Amino acid sequence: MDASHSRSRARRLLPLLTAGVCAAVLVSGCSDTASGSPEAEPSKPASASRTAGDLQSDYQTVIKNVLPSVVQIDAAESLGSGVVYDSKGHIVTNAHVVGDGKTFKVTVATGEKAQRASLVATYPEQDLAVIKLDSVPDGLKPAKFGDSEKVEVGQIVLAMGSPLGLSSSVTQGIVSAVGRTVSESRAGGGTGATIANMVQTSAAINPGNSGGALVNLDSEVIGIPTLAAVDPELGDSAAPGIGFAIPVSMVRTVADQIIKSGRVTDSGRAALNITGRTVVDENYQPAGVALVSVEKGGAAEEAGLRAGDIVTAIGDAPVTTITSLSEALASDRPGQKVTVTYLRNGAEKTAEVTLGEI
Structure with missing residues (x-):
């Protein structure tokens, strides 16, 4: 599966679009009361209506709690979203x-006037960055960040941003899957990052959603929407209902290091410490x-x-391209030992490698 980042170069090209929030739809049974028949079908129990109403109320509460922490970021050549990380004006995107x-x-949600912000640091290897407001407005509300370990398939989630x-x-x-390893295209400004442990969601992820918030019903950010799947057979058009978000655990790890040190000092990502290129066979x-x-x-x-x-496998994972090499290493950790299969002068060999760090 290919994936493309949800960056928007064409800002406001669709002024006639209307947008709304889908909260919950209640479909109740109809009784034939017009005939006055005493045998008319009874209506749905009141408890069903209360359940749907409770869910709608949950949605509205989450939106009220979190949306003020989601900002729109206007860069020189792109438009995206961000999440207020702390009360000092740091924003992760x-x-x-x-x-x-x-x-x-x-x-920001505290006023219509755009605020100026400056880059703290960017970490393309994980497609994350932190910027900081030059002046912190009154009432700036940091988001509440959740726990990646508690994210489960089937959980209801909301994606917030500026599509x-x-x-x-x-x-x-909903959360459609967890633990996905996805490689981002470099086309159109993507970083080409291979990101492990991503959260797959059916919530629509569109250009401009990048850097926003994927939120659970406890009003906690559980991921940063980053990628939308595309179908190469359909001319790289979007595959509806398949989007990916960087897990909150990685967001915290990267953002905390950038805020403290101005850069990522411990990536936690394994590497062979090589420069390589993809090679092809006789076909x-x-x-x-x-x-x-x-x-x-x-x-x-x-x-x-x-x-x-020529590296051809990491453990049991075949390696055919630079991307597949990155994907094979994405879930490993520095210091972990792996078996590398490679060719030297046409002969297949293996080596036990203690992985380094990016």
Whole structure:
């Protein structure tokens, strides 16, 4: 499955669009009371209406609690969303939203006047970034962040952001899957990041939603919407109902380090410490990753790998491209030992590698 980031280059190109929040729809049975027949079907029990009303009330409560913490970010060449991280004016968003920008216009819920913000740091490897408001407005409300360990398939979630420039929009769905590893395209400004443990959701993720909030019914942010699936067979058009959000655990890890140190000091992501390129076989099909260079003292060199070797597998996972190599390593941790299968002068070999860190 391919995935494309939900960045919006064409801002406000659809001024006639109308948007609404789908909360809950109650369908009740109808009784034939017009005939006056005493045998008419009884109406639905009142408890059914109360259940639907309770769910609608839950939605409205979550929106009231969280939407003021979701902002619109206007960069030089893109429009996206962000989430207020703390009372000091730090905002977490996607790296592909900020792009190469250093300053931004941020529209917060406390007023219509756009606020100026500056880049703190970006971390393209995980498609996350932190910016900071130059002046913190009164009433700025940080979001409440949840626990990735409590995210389960089937949970109802709301996605909040500025799809297509429609600020403060909300869509609803469920957690469709957890633990997905997804590679982002570089096309159109994407970072090309391979991100592990993503939350898959059926809530609509559209251009401009990037960097916003995926929220549970406890008013907690459980992820940052980042990618929408595309179907190459349909000309890379969006695949409805398949979106992905960076898990809140990774959001916290990256944001806390950036705020404290101005950069990510401990990525927690495994690496072979090599520079590689995809190679093809005699049928011009991807067949492995050739090591162009190995970092001195890095994981690959320590295990005896050298430039010219062609990696074909990490453990049981086949490696045919740079992307598949990243995906094979995405769920591993620095210091973990893996078996690397590679070709040297046409002969297949294996090496036990203690993984390094990106």
